[in-house]
Amino acid sequence: MFDSMTEMVEVIELIYNENDQPIALYIRNVNHYFGRLLGKTKKQLINKKTSSIESTTESSWIKNFARVDKTRMPHSFKNYEAEVDKYYFVTVWKVSKNSVGVSLVNITNSEKNEIELKKRQKKERIETDFILKEKGTVLNSTIDKLDTMKAKLALQKEEKEERAAELVIAKKEKTKRIHELVLPKMNLPFERKRKRNEQLN
Numbered sequence: 001m002f003d004s005m006t007e008m009v010e011v012i013e014l015i016y017n018e019n020d021q022p023i024a025l026y027i028r029n030v031n032h033y034f035g036r037l038l039g040k041t042k043k044q045l046i047n048k049k050t051s052s053i054e055s056t057t058e059s060s061w062i063k064n065f066a067r068v069d070k071t072r073m074p075h076s077f078k079n080y081e082a083e084v085d086k087y088y089f090v091t092v093w094k095v096s097k098n099s100v101g102v103s104l105v106n107i108t109n110s111e112k113n114e115i116e117l118k119k120r121q122k123k124e125r126i127e128t129d130f131i132l133k134e135k136g137t138v139l140n141s142t143i144d145k146l147d148t149m150k151a152k153l154a155l156q157k158e159e160k161e162e163r164a165a166e167l168v169i170a171k172k173e174k175t176k177r178i179h180e181l182v183l184p185k186m187n188l189p190f191e192r193k194r195k196r197n198e199q200l201n
Contacts, residue, residue: 007033007103007104007105008030008031008033008034008037008088008103008104008105008106009030009031009033009034009101009102009103009104010027010029010030010031010034010045010101010102010104011027011028011029011030011095011099011100011101011102012025012026012027012028012050012065012099012100012101012102013025013026013028013098013099014062014065014066014069014098014099014100015098016098022062022063022065022066022069024049024050024051025049025050025051025061025062025065026047026048026049026050027045027046027047027048027049027050027053028046028047028099029046030042030045030046034104038053040053054081054083061079061090064077064090064092065092065100065102068092068093068094068100069094069098069099069100072094073094074091074092074093074094075091075092076089076090076091076092077089077090078090078107078111080111085108086106086108087106087107087108087111087112088104088105088106088107089104089105089107090102090103090104091103091105
């Protein structure tokens with residue numbers, strides 16, 4: 001059953017120092033699928049130090065393995081292996097004293113698709129923000145122009161009202177002047193008659 005599994009499975013033994021800190025990992029068992037993906041036989045892998053096979057495993061996974069070994073609580077996490085450019089979903093569980101089982105599922109395709117999707121979404125957000133900013137600039141410019149036009153119209157209205165007021169005053173002055181000129185002429189015949197009457201008397 002162990003060898004028939006279609007995921008990479010291994011049993012890891014943790015080596016601790018005198019301060020009970022994990023310092024090394026040894027492979028104690030693997031399934032055929034694990035060996036096939038690494039291009040090695042089970043014999044080439046079993047009882048080998050993990051750092052002699054995968055240099056990144058020793059430093060990046062040892063803390064997770066030690067935590068499961070100490071707490072007996074299963075733990076899962078994602079991990080990227082830069083050397084092979086692959087993503088794995090890793091599950092770790094307690095097997096026996098100082099030993100844990102490790103299952104690795106290749107999730108490279110789904111992770112890369114998700115990364116590409118996030119890149120596209122980020123690019124779309126940047127493009128959308130740029131378009132909105134451009135439209136905002138145009139809108140603000142239009143608003144400024146409308147405000148300027150409104151101010152000019154208000155000034156023109158004020159000038160027209162002042163001119164109309166000036167015309168009303170001018171008209172009143174003109175009417176007053178006409179009265180001043182016409183009324184004396186209208187009274188002139190009466191004034192002459194009055195003077196003649198005074199002379200006769």
